[in-house]
Amino acid sequence: MIILSIDTSQSASVALVDTASGAVLAVEQADDQRRHVEFIGPALVRVLAHEVQPELVVTGIGPGPFTGLRVGIAAGIAVSQARGIPVRGVLSQAALAEEFCRRSEGGGGPVLIAGDARRKEVYFSVYEASDASLKSGPFVAKPAEVADVLADHGYRLEVPGAEVGQSCDRVDITERIGRGFVLYDDVIGASGHPELVDPRAEFLAFFAARSIAAGEELGEPVPEYLREPDAKSAPVRKSHLK
Structure with a gap:
């Protein structure tokens, strides 16, 4: 299947992927975590200029910042409508779980993925390394x-400065990946895979293909917000005019 994938949950990326052969046909990756609006249009033009055309659009639905998520999801819906092809949504951190799964070659165990939620917080989820399935989350804290x-x-997560305890009723987190561990390694520990920082569109496409092959239904492109947006609507003032 040829999938056009978009993720704007952290740094933005767009990819066109042939999931049957595993070939990434075209990819664009932003340099930073902001400027999603400026990036997404030109990136889509370049990726969609490829002679192979997508059969499905997959967009990351977060968790992520309010505005950034809307940019990517709206772009995915627009391409879907313009091309007459379906669009589906996937939790963005599944992209990192998928790439870790591909690199671990079938090794199992829980993987903690943490992203930058700003406000000095992190978005985090636990995935299973052997098949990139979601085990718990997403959370923000x-x-x-x-x-x-x-x-x-x-x-159970061992953190710097804490006493190492034993717990027979909790499963140890064996791996950590994501931008959250780059930003807060002194609090939640360091990532064992510093090259895996943000979700990438091509990883998202491979996760979607894995899910489809397993007979699973992908979700709708609806953003996963774990808190209220920073911007608030102005209160409606009651008029005293008669």
């Missing part, structure tokens, strides 16, 4: 609260 949130959901 301060870095110092991550271990406690995970403990409430049956996982």
Whole structure:
């Protein structure tokens, strides 16, 4: 299947992927985590100039910043409508889980993925390394609260400065990947794979293909917001005019 994939949950990326052969036909990657609006249009033009045309659009649905997610999802819906092809949504951190799964060659265990949620917080989820399936999450919390949130959901995360305890009823987190560990390694530990930082569109396409092959239904392109947007609507003032 030829998939056009878009992710704007962290740094933005667009890719055209032949999932049957594993070939990335075209890819564009932004240099930073902001400027999603300026990036997405020209990137789509360049990627869609490829002679092979997409059969499906897959867009990352977050979690991520409010505005950034809307840019990518709106772009995916626009391409879908213009080309007359379906569009589906996938949790963005599944892209990193998929790439880790591909690199680990079938090794198992829980993988903690943490992204930058700004406001000095992280978005985080637990995935299974052997098949990139979601086990718990996504959540948003301060870095110092991550271990406690995970403990409430049956996982144990060793963090710098904490005493190493034994817990027979919690599963140890064996791997950590994502931008959150780059930003807050002093609080939640360092990533064992510093090359895997942000979700990338091509990883997202391969995850979607894995899900489809397993007979799973992909979701709708609806953003996964874990908190209210930074911008607030202005309050409506009551008029006293008669």
